[in-house]
Amino acid sequence: MAYKEKGTKRRLRSSYITSVISISLVLFMLGLMGLLILNAQQLSNYVKENIGVSIILKKNVKEVEIRRLQKTLDATNYVKATQFVDEETAAKELQKELGEDFVSFLGYNPLMASIDVKLYAAYANPDSIAKIEKDFTKYNPVQEVYYQKSLVHLVNDNVKRIGLILLAFSALLLIISFTLINNTIRLSIYSQRFIINTMQLVGATRSFILKPFMGKSLVHGILGALIANAMLSGVIYISQKELSQVITFDNVEILGILFILILLLGIFITWISTLFAVNKYLRLESRSLY
Incomplete structure (x- = not known):
């Protein structure tokens, strides 16, 4: 008898540990999704703010005019940062990309000086950039404004699409998480169905039977959440x-x-799953437990 009781306690302990681990892993996955959603906007801003707009300057523009233009651009509410690129630097960068010395081949440097502009994420969309482009062309030293329109459209479309996918996936993950935790707890309660039935047979009330199970579910939920939060912190x-x-x-x-x-x-x-699982076995007759 003592050996049997010891084996039962061991199985219950194992069931509790499995339940806590399962709960913590599922909550960890939900936490990861939460972190992803919290940083989705930040990632979106990072991508948008790396879309480059190049202001091509006219030939023989004085350095004073370039500095004045750069300061004017920096003072606007839509420009995050600017960087002046002279003809020689532009040629060197293009030579690295092409892997050829095109300046020696042509006999002259066809590239012009430019100012690379990074916009704030809120303005890095097709409509805003089109208006900003018109503003830039009004400045006297500016010859033309260049940016990849197709890239701007692609980035904005993908950001919206990814946002919708994340919301849909979050809802699906929440449903799956609830189902997994619910099934884990139901299996745990299933292993104790005879204990529940025995307590009923000796006259224990519904609330008296529920109390220890609800208490354990509360502890399991807290432990699982603490483990999940610890993993998220890592x-x-x-x-x-x-x-x-x-x-x-x-x-x-x-x-x-x-x-x-x-x-x-x-x-x-854990609380709601335990409540439903215990109530199920409280309603069953003894012969239905086998």
Whole structure:
């Protein structure tokens, strides 16, 4: 008898550990999706702000005029950064890309000086850039404005498409997560169905039977959420170290809200799943348990 009780306790302990690990892994996946959504806008801004607009300058423009134009551009509310590129630098960069000395072949440098402009993400869309292009051409030293229109359209279309996909995937992942945690808890409760039935036979009330299971589900939910948050903290640390230029987690308040949401979600899903699972076996007759 003692050996049997010991074996039962071991199975229950194993069931609890499996349940906590399963819950933590599912919550971790939800947390990763949360981090991705939080940084989706940041990643979108990073891509948009790396779309280059080149202002080609006229020949023989004085350095004073170039400096004045650059300062004027920097003062506008849509320009993030500017960089002056002279003829020699432009030729060297093109030679690197082509792998050939085209200046020696032609006998002269056909390239002109330019100012490379990086726009803020809010203005890096086709309509805004078209208006900005008109503004740039009004300046006297400017000969023409060049940017890849197809790239601008492609980036903006893909950003919108990815945003919709992320929302749809998040909803799907939430449903899958609830299902996985629910099934894990139902299996755990299934292994204790005879205990529930025995408690009913000796006259225990529904609330008395539910209480220990609900308490354990609360503990499992909290433990699973804490483990998931710990793993997410590790992911954040590694991301900050390896991808600091692309992804930053400076907003502590938003991260705090995400961690609290994972904790509340872990508690809610385990609590509601346990409630349904125990009530199911409370309604079953003894012969239906086999």
